[in-house]
Amino acid sequence: SQQGEEDPQALSIQEGENATMNCSYKTSINNLQWYRQNSGRGLVHLILIRSNEREKHSGRLRVTLDTSKKSSSLLITASRAADTASYFCAMLRRGSTLGRLYFGRGTQLTVWP
Amino acid sequence: DGGITQSPKYLFRKEGQNVTLSCEQNLNHDAMYWYRQDPGQGLRLIYYSQIVNDFQKGDIAEGYSVSREKKESFPLTVTSAQKNPTAFYLCASSPYLAGAELDTQYFGPGTRLTVL
Numbered sequence: 294s295q296q297g298e299e300d301p302q303a304l305s306i307q308e309g310e311n312a313t314m315n316c317s318y319k320t321s322i323n324n325l326q327w328y329r330q331n332s333g334r335g336l337v338h339l340i341l342i343r344s345n346e347r348e349k350h351s352g353r354l355r356v357t358l359d360t361s362k363k364s365s366s367l368l369i370t371a372s373r374a375a376d377t378a379s380y381f382c383a384m385l386r387r388g389s390t391l392g393r394l395y396f397g398r399g400t401q402l403t404v405w406p
Numbered sequence: 407d408g409g410i411t412q413s414p415k416y417l418f419r420k421e422g423q424n425v426t427l428s429c430e431q432n433l434n435h436d437a438m439y440w441y442r443q444d445p446g447q448g449l450r451l452i453y454y455s456q457i458v459n460d461f462q463k464g465d466i467a468e469g470y471s472v473s474r475e476k477k478e479s480f481p482l483t484v485t486s487a488q489k490n491p492t493a494f495y496l497c498a499s500s501p502y503l504a505g506a507e508l509d510t511q512y513f514g515p516g517t518r519l520t521v522l
Contacts, residue, residue, distance in 0.1 A: 297448075326510060335410075335496055335513035336449075381448060383511075393464075394511060396441075396448040 297382045297397030305403045312369040314400040316382030317362075323385045325358055325365050326394065330379045339367075339380075344387070374406045409433045410514035412497050417519045419484070419491070427482045427517045429497030436501065438480035439511065442466060443494040452495075455480055484519065492521045 300315045316325070324343045328336040342349045342358045342365065349356045355368040369376055379401050383394040409432040419425045431438065437456050441449040451464030455474040469488025474480055480499075484491045495518075498511040 328513075333494075333516070333518070335515045336498075336511075337513070338510040341510060393451060393454065398446070398448040 297384055297395060299380070299382060299397045299400040301400060302398070303401045303403070305405065306372060307405050308372060308374055310372055310404075312372050312376070312402055312404070314367045314380050314402070316365045316367070316397055318365075318382075318384050318395075318397075319363065320384070321387040322360070323387050325356075326383045326385070327354075327356060327365075327367050328381045328383060328396075330381065330399070332378070336381065369402075372402075372404045374404050376402060377404050378402060410497060410499055410512055412495075412514035412517050414517060415515065417517055419519060419521050421521060422486045424483055424485050425519065427484065427495055427497075427519070429480045429482065429514060431478055431480075431497075431499045431512075431514075433499055433501075433512060434477070435499035435512070436477070437499060438474070439498040439500075440464075440470070440472065440480070440482045441496045441498065443496060443516075449496065452482065491519055494518050 297316050297318045324341055326341045327339045329339050330336045340351045340356050342356050353370045358365045379399040381396050381399045383396045411430050413428045439454040440452040443449050450466050452470050453472040455461035458477050461472050461474050471483045494516050496516045497514040500511045
């Protein structure tokens with residue numbers, strides 16, 4: 294079952310603008326991860342934030358986590374046309390003995406040159 | 407797509423036929439996973455395996471079967487019992503130590519299965 298919901302479902306921006314995607318979830322988590330998927334390809338891991346962290350940076354990516362609101366956001370700064378892809382959040386649920394990830398439905402980001 | 411390969415990239419099946427999708431990894435990962443992705447949807451877990459000769463059903467295992475005879479290989483068979491098999495299938499792997507947290511998953515390029 295899918296435990297995360299991304300918002301918005303689709304986002305269209307111009308190159309150079311910032312893109313913000315949000316993820317809400319229902320259960321307690323150990324960590325939350327963001328993945329990227331180019332059309333027709335496999336997923337690529339972008340960044341992981343643990344439940345005791347509030348913010349994490351990696352290059353042009355910034356992820357925040359608010360466990361009290363059960364939500365996370367992914368910010369891509371100074372976006373490029375090459376950032377066009379679908380972005381998924383995935384949760385490692387607390388108490389999961391098997392390490393399963395639960396994925397959201399994704400946000401389709403289009404960056405126009 | 408890391409060190410995970412999936413074959414074939416495209417697969418066409420007639421109704422009533424079983425087909426097997428290949429997944430191989432050279433990352434020395436213990437855990438492997440199969441997901442199904444439908445258009446505009448997220449990933450749904452079909453089967454996963456933490457160790458050789460052991461595997462567990464995911465959320466949508468009906469109509470699918472797997473085997474894990476070797477650490478590097480985790481083939482998925484889509485049987486004729488799967489009512490709507492047309493989808494994009496993704497294989498993934500991750501390092502796994504009993505009792506420890508898994509971190510990230512590494513995905514293959516996917517197999518697109520179409521039932522004619």
